[in-house]
Amino acid sequence: MNHSISLTVNGARRDFVLDDPRVTLLDLLRERLHLTGTKKGCDRGQCGACTILVDGKRINSCLALAISHEGADIVTIEGVARGDQLHPVQAAFIAHDGFQCGFCTPGQIMSAIGMMQEAQAGNDPERIRECMSGNLCRCGAYAGIVDAVLEAQAGADETNRRRSA
Numbered sequence: 001m002n003h004s005i006s007l008t009v010n011g012a013r014r015d016f017v018l019d020d021p022r023v024t025l026l027d028l029l030r031e032r033l034h035l036t037g038t039k040k041g042c043d044r045g046q047c048g049a050c051t052i053l054v055d056g057k058r059i060n061s062c063l064a065l066a067i068s069h070e071g072a073d074i075v076t077i078e079g080v081a082r083g084d085q086l087h088p089v090q091a092a093f094i095a096h097d098g099f100q101c102g103f104c105t106p107g108q109i110m111s112a113i114g115m116m117q118e119a120q121a122g123n124d125p126e127r128i129r130e131c132m133s134g135n136l137c138r139c140g141a142y143a144g145i146v147d148a149v150l151e152a153q154a155g156a157d158e159t160n161r162r163r164s165a
């Protein structure tokens with residue numbers, strides 16, 4: 001039996017017919033839309049490489065059934081830059097060497113963006129480490145990752161301060 005679902009992915013509406021209700025958002029993004037920036041690491045919710053935003057919240061897309069997210073608004077790593085202008089978190093990862101092989105990086109960046117939107121960690125490095133503990137890096141680039149998030153958070157705080165001044 002086929003199932004029809006609609007999603008908004010990086011601002012564009014997408015319609016799908018699923019012939020298997022067990023298709024995950026991760027496989028839908030990678031195999032049907034060829035958005036391969038979202039990585040498949042463990043495929044069992046243990047590494048965070050597949051992190052995306054669904055309705056503004058970060059989730060492990062390998063654990064999310066596509067059919068359960070009818071109408072959802074999805075943002076992947078391909079959707080965070082504005083043309084040639086990198087998202088501030090992307091730019092901060094480059095500035096602080098927040099990666100080595102880069103495999104975990106899309107998930108790290110999406111998790112950082114989600115965490116900043118959740119306003120959970122502020123500028124506390126320990127809280128950032130805790131809030132991003134679901135995103136593993138086999139290369140051990142954690143110091144650069146935390147520095148990058150701190151810089152991006154400081155930039156966001158400054159922007160908010162100017163807006164409210």
Ligand code: FES
Pocket residue numbers: 039040041042043044045046047048049050051060061062063
């Ligand atoms: S691939 Fe989803 S958590 Fe590892």
Ligand code: FES
Pocket residue numbers: 098099100101102103104105136137138139140141
């Ligand atoms: S940069 Fe290689 S796994 Fe994180």
